[in-house]
Amino acid sequence: MPKPLWIVVANASQARCFERASRADPLVPLASYEHPESRLHARDLETDGGGRAQKDDAGRTSFAPRTEPKDREREGFARQIAKVLEEGVDAHRCSGIALFASNPFLGELQAHLTHGVRQHITATHALDLTSFAQHELEQRVGRALYP
Numbered sequence: 001m002p003k004p005l006w007i008v009v010a011n012a013s014q015a016r017c018f019e020r021a022s023r024a025d026p027l028v029p030l031a032s033y034e035h036p037e038s039r040l041h042a043r044d045l046e047t048d049g050g051g052r053a054q055k056d057d058a059g060r061t062s063f064a065p066r067t068e069p070k071d072r073e074r075e076g077f078a079r080q081i082a083k084v085l086e087e088g089v090d091a092h093r094c095s096g097i098a099l100f101a102s103n104p105f106l107g108e109l110q111a112h113l114t115h116g117v118r119q120h121i122t123a124t125h126a127l128d129l130t131s132f133a134q135h136e137l138e139q140r141v142g143r144a145l146y147p
Helices: 069-090 105-111 134-145
Strands: 005-010 014-020 028-034 053-055 061-063 096-101 121-125
Touching: 005 069, 005 134, 014 069, 028 069, 069 096, 069 105, 096 105, 096 134, 105 121, 121 134
Parallel strands: 005 096, 096 121
Antiparallel strands: 005 014, 014 028, 053 061
16 A cells, blocks of 8 residues: 655644545545744743853853744744654655645745655645645645646
8 A cells, every 4th residue: 555645734833744645535634733832922932131152262252143032933843843754754654745834934844854854755835724624725735736
C-alpha cells in the first residue's frame, strides 16, 4: 500500500496536519497544534529590556542583537512543526509533504526543515488556509495541488 501525502496547513499560531492516501480520497486529520503565544502583544512576551552582553577573551564587551519577542515565538513554533515533519519522514509515514502556510511563516518553517524533509516536499503555497472548515479546505487544497 502506498504511503499517504501529508498536507500541512499553518500560520504562526496554529497548524494542522492531514494525510491523503490518493487524489480522490478525503483529507484525514492527523494532528493539530496551537501556539497562542504568537497572538500575544510584544509587551506581554517581554521578559527583559535588552540584548545579552558578553565579554570576549580580550575583555571587550559585545551585545547580541535584540530579537523581537514575536519573532522568537514564531521561530519556536516553526521549529516545533519542522520537528514533527522530520519525525514523520524518519518513520517513513508519508510519501511527500505539501505545505500551505502564511507569509512569512512559510519561509520560517522552510528554514528549519532538515535536508531529508526538504526532499519530501512536493509543493509549497504561501496561503493561510487555517481558518477554513474541512469541506472548503478540501476544495482549496485540491485546486492548489491538482489544477
